[in-house]
Amino acid sequence: MIAAQGLQYSYSEAIHVINFPDIEVAQGNVLLLQGPSGSGKSTWLALVAGLVAPTAGSMEVSGQAMHGVGQMATDAWRAKTIGFLPQKLHLSAALTVYQNLALVFWAVGVAEDGLRINAALNALGVAELANRLPSQLSGGQAQRVALARAVLMQPKVLLVDEPTASLDDQAASDAVTLLLSTAHANGATLVIATHDARVEAVINQQSLLGASQSMQRLNLTGSSPQVSV
Amino acid sequence: MRTLVFAWRYLWARPMAATLNVLLLSLGLASIAFLLLVSNHVERAFDRDLAGIDAVVGAKGSPMQLILSGVLHLDVPPGNVPLSAVKALQKNPLVAEVIPISLGDNFQGYRIVGSSHAYIQHYQAELAQGRLWDKPMEVVVGATVARKLGLVIGQSFVGSHGLGAGGHAHGENAYTIVGILAPSGSVLDRLIVTDTASVWKVHEDYTAVDEEDRAAMEEEREVTMALVRYTSPLAAMSFPRWVNTTTEMQAAAPALEISRLLHMLGLGTDVLRAFAGMLLLTAGLSVFIALWTAVRERRADLALLRMLGAPPTKIAALLLTEALWLGLVSSVVGVLLGQAFVGLLGWFLGLDNSLLLGGLAWPMELAVVPCLALGVSLGAALLPALEAYRSNVLQLLQSR
Numbered sequence: 001m002i003a004a005q006g007l008q009y010s011y012s013e014a015i016h017v018i019n020f021p022d023i024e025v026a027q028g029n030v031l032l033l034q035g036p037s038g039s040g041k042s043t044w045l046a047l048v049a050g051l052v053a054p055t056a057g058s059m060e061v062s063g064q065a066m067h068g069v070g071q072m073a074t075d076a077w078r079a080k081t082i083g084f085l086p087q088k089l090h091l092s093a094a095l096t097v098y099q100n101l102a103l104v105f106w107a108v109g110v111a112e113d114g115l116r117i118n119a120a121l122n123a124l125g126v127a128e129l130a131n132r133l134p135s136q137l138s139g140g141q142a143q144r145v146a147l148a149r150a151v152l153m154q155p156k157v158l159l160v161d162e163p164t165a166s167l168d169d170q171a172a173s174d175a176v177t178l179l180l181s182t183a184h185a186n187g188a189t190l191v192i193a194t195h196d197a198r199v200e201a202v203i204n205q206q207s208l209l210g211a212s213q214s215m216q217r218l219n220l221t222g223s224s225p226q227v228s229v
Numbered sequence: 230m231r232t233l234v235f236a237w238r239y240l241w242a243r244p245m246a247a248t249l250n251v252l253l254l255s256l257g258l259a260s261i262a263f264l265l266l267v268s269n270h271v272e273r274a275f276d277r278d279l280a281g282i283d284a285v286v287g288a289k290g291s292p293m294q295l296i297l298s299g300v301l302h303l304d305v306p307p308g309n310v311p312l313s314a315v316k317a318l319q320k321n322p323l324v325a326e327v328i329p330i331s332l333g334d335n336f337q338g339y340r341i342v343g344s345s346h347a348y349i350q351h352y353q354a355e356l357a358q359g360r361l362w363d364k365p366m367e368v369v370v371g372a373t374v375a376r377k378l379g380l381v382i383g384q385s386f387v388g389s390h391g392l393g394a395g396g397h398a399h400g401e402n403a404y405t406i407v408g409i410l411a412p413s414g415s416v417l418d419r420l421i422v423t424d425t426a427s428v429w430k431v432h433e434d435y436t437a438v439d440e441e442d443r444a445a446m447e448e449e450r451e452v453t454m455a456l457v458r459y460t461s462p463l464a465a466m467s468f469p470r471w472v473n474t475t476t477e478m479q480a481a482a483p484a485l486e487i488s489r490l491l492h493m494l495g496l497g498t499d500v501l502r503a504f505a506g507m508l509l510l511t512a513g514l515s516v517f518i519a520l521w522t523a524v525r526e527r528r529a530d531l532a533l534l535r536m537l538g539a540p541p542t543k544i545a546a547l548l549l550t551e552a553l554w555l556g557l558v559s560s561v562v563g564v565l566l567g568q569a570f571v572g573l574l575g576w577f578l579g580l581d582n583s584l585l586l587g588g589l590a591w592p593m594e595l596a597v598v599p600c601l602a603l604g605v606s607l608g609a610a611l612l613p614a615l616e617a618y619r620s621n622v623l624q625l626l627q628s629r
Binding site for chain 2: 042043049051072076078082086093094104
């Protein structure tokens with residue numbers, strides 16, 4: 001679950017203050033974080049991930065209050081709770097697909113679980129690519145690998161940043177379908193930050209939501225954010 | 230453990246930069262290793278060959294020349310001294326042992342040394358084959374000489390005049406090999422040793438015009454020098470002064486002369502050391518630039534690691550481990566290069582015959598090389614590691 005009330009974030013200069021609308025997203029639901037560039041989508045994602053603390057207001061993610069917690073504790077919490085799929089996938093070029101996933105265990109500081117890595121790759125249909133380098137993958141394959149990495153630790157919240165940018169319609173549709181099914185399979189709350197209208201259209205047209213899932217929208221405009229359900 | 234694997238992969242993800250950095254760092258380290266090894270080889274050779282020799286007594290001239298020619302067999306002797314004067318030394322109560330040394334001839338560049346069995350026993354050398362000589366013109370050859378010239382027991386050869394190859398051959402007086410010494414690591418390995426009388430015989434036969442002349446020469450026999458061992462360390466205070474003031478000879482103390490020689494070598498070594506230091510500094514800068522660039526290029530990847538839950542210390546540790554690998558690989562390459570440079574120098578200067586720069590050595594001082602390598606690489610990695618530590622995940626989220 002994600003719950004935010006009176007959330008405000010100001011950059012260090014305190015010139016630019018963003019006020020975010022209140023919202024409550026139930027566990028397993030889908031949230032579309034919409035708005036143009038500079039509207040605060042990245043900042044909202046960072047607040048959810050505990051990378052920055054709110055200047056005012058409160059935020060709770062999967063039972064964890066996002067203020068007054070030390071950095072080490074936040075890092076450990078994030079490792080267990082948050083999965084992240086950035087727009088640029090940032091698969092490490094020096095490592096194989098398998099090692100890119102193993103890197104997550106290293107980052108979290110737990111023993112590498114080969115079975116879980118193989119299962120994640122298998123679930124995303126890229127198990128046969130385990131020994132390839134990222135440079136040897138197609139765009140779609142790379143996105144699947146990055147998604148496998150994002151859900152490897154079975155996060156409660158999956159943050160996805162602009163998943164359809166620079167994809168054609170078919171690829172965009174495939175990507176959204178994959179995201180929803182993966183989040184559903186993991187029981188994760190899915191947050192998609194996007195300014196691509198096709199994402200919502202794909203979800204609506206193809207009835208991708210499960211019976212227990214609903215989709216919410218958080219429209220950010222930078223100055224006067226609006227929420228709709 | 231995984232940090233080591235990932236750091237290794239990250240390092241070699243940019244093979245050209247990594248190779249150049251390893252090479253640059255290795256060259257600096259090889260220079261240091263080279264200096265350490267040369268210094269160690271020389272000191273070991275001196276320690277080994279000078280052990281148990283308290284003084285060298287020979288013709289007046291340069292005391293260092295006396296030591297270099299008579300003990301280390303690297304130089305020509307300053308002249309000869311009367312046999313009677315050397316025998317007189319034996320009567321001095323401060324003297325425990327006198328070993329005569331007679332030089333003058335060589336066989337294919339290896340010196341033929343006339344002495345007594347005491348010379349062999351002094352270095353605790355053992356026979357690999359045969360026996361020691363028991364009459365003039367029988368010789369025992371050192372292990373290196375036998376190996377390099379392919380000499381065997383029973384073989385005869387004729388010596389040449391002078392201490393280097395190419396002198397006039399003493400055709401009428403052939404030496405016979407009766408023993409081959411086992412390798413001892415001492416100067417004996419590269420010498421041909423015979424009875425002092427052999428040297429006299431060869432030269433008297435060569436220069437005497439008639440029997441009367443020969444008889445006169447026998448009366449005035451000489452040796453080149455004598456190695457002296459004291460009865461007590463206190464003799465070092467008075468014996469050299471006694472020789473230098475009351476005889477026509479000079480006494481040189483090996484410890485003193487070698488200390489002077491090492492001091493002179495040390496001045497040159499300081500220059501080389503400064504040069505190696507500059508190389509290391511350059512290598513350090515290069516490593517710094519490489520790691521700094523790597524952090525800049527991988528900023529988003531590092532931020533992603535933070536997003537995945539890696540604490541900043543872990544990200545910094547990854548960078549430091551990359552530097553550690555650089556240092557480790559460079560120190561291995563540097564030490565091997567250093568050994569190769571020493572071998573090349575020995576070969577180039579023909580010093581492998583003198584054993585001064587022969588063979589592989591792994592002195593404890595070489596531990597300085599990996600320490601320097603790790604120091605330089607980790608030092609160069611500190612700022613990049615700090616930069617990695619500060620990886621800003623917000624930038625990752627904002628980079629589109």
